Amino acid sequence: MEYFNKNIKNYKIIYILLFYLVWTICQLVIRPALYQITPDGSILFQILFDGVLKNLLWTVPALFLIRKFNQKLWIKSGELFQNPLKLETDQKKEILWIILLEIIFCVLNSVVSHKGLYFRTDGLPECVSFLFVGITEEFVFRAWLLNSGIKDNNQKNQYFAIAVNAILFLCIHFPIWILQGNFITNFTSLGFVMILALSVFFSWTMLRFRNIWIPVGVHMLWDILVTILN
Numbered sequence: 600m601e602y603f604n605k606n607i608k609n610y611k612i613i614y615i616l617l618f619y620l621v622w623t624i625c626q627l628v629i630r631p632a633l634y635q636i637t638p639d640g641s642i643l644f645q646i647l648f649d650g651v652l653k654n655l656l657w658t659v660p661a662l663f664l665i666r667k668f669n670q671k672l673w674i675k676s677g678e679l680f681q682n683p684l685k686l687e688t689d690q691k692k693e694i695l696w697i698i699l700l701e702i703i704f705c706v707l708n709s710v711v712s713h714k715g716l717y718f719r720t721d722g723l724p725e726c727v728s729f730l731f732v733g734i735t736e737e738f739v740f741r742a743w744l745l746n747s748g749i750k751d752n753n754q755k756n757q758y759f760a761i762a763v764n765a766i767l768f769l770c771i772h773f774p775i776w777i778l779q780g781n782f783i784t785n786f787t788s789l790g791f792v793m794i795l796a797l798s799v800f801f802s803w804t805m806l807r808f809r810n811i812w813i814p815v816g817v818h819m820l821w822d823i824l825v826t827i828l829n
Contacts, residue, residue: 607668607747614664618739619770621656626774645728649735657735661743673749674809679742683812690808697804701820709828722826729826733819737801740768742811745802757806765798797821 630648637644669676686694709717744767748760769791776782785791801814 607671610664610668611744611747614660615744615767618656618660622771623774625652625656626778630775630778642724642727645724645731649728649731653731653735657739661738665738665743665746668747672746674746674805678809679746679811681810683808683810683816686808686810694808694813697817698820701817702824705821705824705828712829717828719827719829725826726823729819729822732822733815736768736771737805737811737815737818740764740771740798741802741805741814745805749806761799761802761806764802765795768798769794 629652633644633648637647665672665676665679672679683694706716741764745760745764748763749757772785772791772794773782776785797818801818804814804817805811807813
């Protein structure tokens, strides 16, 4: 046990293997079973699956590992979880610009795709789930995995960590794509490129502001905008 306590790499390898195995089972087995006892696509389902189950399997272990290996992380927990309102004024302005550009991009994409601004009226359950998804996914992939993968200020090291993180982030989408029957389509249509790009973008926001709540908020906003405008 002492060897594992000193070596974060061993924990990460074991964590990643168990994490992907358990989540694949959840998506392919537990998710369909849960559909049988809750209204299909209901807010109740989103709360149970994304709010309760996903937080138990994603957020709780990630927070435990962040606390355990805090001194080995690139951004320590005290800074990582600080109140974003305490950021410098220039940083707050930059965040507002990022949010504005995100909104403009999604609106323009909706206009181009639908030849006019389009709003979905049935996306409330999904939007509810995104309130949880932003936290769970950013805590795992940015606060824990990316944060523990950066060792110094060397840009090549950081670029490599961001690239590996993007691949891991892409792979976590595979089970739901398999369940929905669009695994191949997401590659032939190049839809997977957007997932990689978003991962890089979320990673950049965390490293830029050294605060996990920024990518959490940006992630939530993106998911909600994409849902109601497409």
